Amino acid sequence: MQLRIPGPTPCPPQALEAMGRQMINHRGEEFGKILNSVTGKLKQAFQTKGDVFLLTGSGTGGLEAAIVNTLSPGDRVLSISNGYFGERFADIAESYGAEVTRLNFEWGKPVDLKAVEKALKADGNIKAVLATHNETSTGMTNDVKEISAIVKKSDKLLLVDAISSLGCINLPTDDWHCDIVVTASQKGWMVPPGLAMVSVSEKAWRAHAQAKMPRYYWDFTKAKDFLQKGQTPWTPAISVFFALDTTLDLMLSEGLNNVFARHTRVAQVARNGVKSLGFSLFPDEKYASNTVTAVNASDKVDVSKLVRILREEHEVVIAGGQQKLSGKIFRIGHLGLVYEKDIKAVLEALTKALPQAKKG
Numbered sequence: 490m491q492l493r494i495p496g497p498t499p500c501p502p503q504a505l506e507a508m509g510r511q512m513i514n515h516r517g518e519e520f521g522k523i524l525n526s527v528t529g530k531l532k533q534a535f536q537t538k539g540d541v542f543l544l545t546g547s548g549t550g551g552l553e554a555a556i557v558n559t560l561s562p563g564d565r566v567l568s569i570s571n572g573y574f575g576e577r578f579a580d581i582a583e584s585y586g587a588e589v590t591r592l593n594f595e596w597g598k599p600v601d602l603k604a605v606e607k608a609l610k611a612d613g614n615i616k617a618v619l620a621t622h623n624e625t626s627t628g629m630t631n632d633v634k635e636i637s638a639i640v641k642k643s644d645k646l647l648l649v650d651a652i653s654s655l656g657c658i659n660l661p662t663d664d665w666h667c668d669i670v671v672t673a674s675q676k677g678w679m680v681p682p683g684l685a686m687v688s689v690s691e692k693a694w695r696a697h698a699q700a701k702m703p704r705y706y707w708d709f710t711k712a713k714d715f716l717q718k719g720q721t722p723w724t725p726a727i728s729v730f731f732a733l734d735t736t737l738d739l740m741l742s743e744g745l746n747n748v749f750a751r752h753t754r755v756a757q758v759a760r761n762g763v764k765s766l767g768f769s770l771f772p773d774e775k776y777a778s779n780t781v782t783a784v785n786a787s788d789k790v791d792v793s794k795l796v797r798i799l800r801e802e803h804e805v806v807i808a809g810g811q812q813k814l815s816g817k818i819f820r821i822g823h824l825g826l827v828y829e830k831d832i833k834a835v836l837e838a839l840t841k842a843l844p845q846a847k848k849g
């Protein structure tokens with residue numbers, strides 16, 4: 490089976506083998522070594538000298554951790570969103586009592602940087618800005634470097650959902666002044682779901698010291714205190730740690746820049762392929778993501794039929810659209826363990842499946 494959805498992604502044999510290991514004491518020395526090793530390698534992948542924590546949970550848990558650790562109820566927050574996951578980040582902040590100004594752009598359209606600047610000028614009391622690096626729902630990558638340049642002119646906190654981009658698309662956490670960056674194990678990291686990973690800047694720690702939102706499980710102070718002892722506050726997803734220790738070695742020995750370049754090449758194969766089949770991309774091509782390709786389908790194919798035929802007859806699993814894009818687009822995931830040949834196989838299957846899935 491070719492699993493080509495934007496997470497969970499396929500795992501290499503090393504990771505699967507590591508997952509089969511016997512359990513160990515999560516309060517023992519052996520786990521401490523693995524935790525320190527994984528944390529050190531992750532800091533390289535995040536390109537940060539700040540703190541990185543591994544939190545047992547899915548990516549959404551990491552987003553919640555970013556919010557509750559830096560903000561207080563009533564704090565003003567600017568949400569920059571152009572898709573489903575951007576809206577989720579804003580929803581979480583609102584759930585905990587932040588006063589969220591939603592700067593929403595059309596799904597698939599780029600963030601208007603002038604509008605961000607204007608929104609920050611219009612409300613001097615904004616404390617934090619929420620941004621999505623790679624909007625998985627629309628297959629586009631937002632220009633976090635440019636967004637950060639504006640956010641940092643007015644010295645706000647910048648919290649970034651990089652769940653489906655980190656480790657695949659360049660996001661230098663420190664150079665781009667991102668205060669919290671969130672990712673999750675089942676996306677570009679080639680391991681099963683179970684771990685959210687977050688970086689925390691000095692500025693985020695200063696905000697944390699003042700932040701009054703309720704938190705317990707996600708508390709960064711607890712994570713930091715336990716990490717100093719080579720532990721996590723709560724029982725971690727030990728097997729996912731075993732696996733991640735191996736895939737981070739693969740990524741770092743390939744070299745981060747080579748990993749990014751491979752994603753760029755593979756994405757280009759995906760984009761060229763679907764275009765040569767007569768499709769158009771959902772987002773502006775200039776911003777098309779290197780980890781997921783979103784394709785306009787509505788007038789040509791029945792998406793649920795296409796997804797079913799690909800799975801049942803060609804052993805290829807792709808994704809449909811989410812929420813208001815359901816039935817309108819399909820998405821091909823190409824992150825983590827993916828090479829040109831994998832996407833060529835998907836395109837071949839797509840070519841064969843299309844006649845059966847035509848609307849008509």
Ligand SMILES: *Cc1c(COP(=O)(O)O)cnc(C)c1O
Pocket residue numbers: 495496547548549550574621623624625650651652653673
């Ligand atoms: C997958 C994803 C999420 C949600 O992550 P879960 O692990 O399912 O909680 C959030 N944001 C983006 C951009 C994602 O790709």
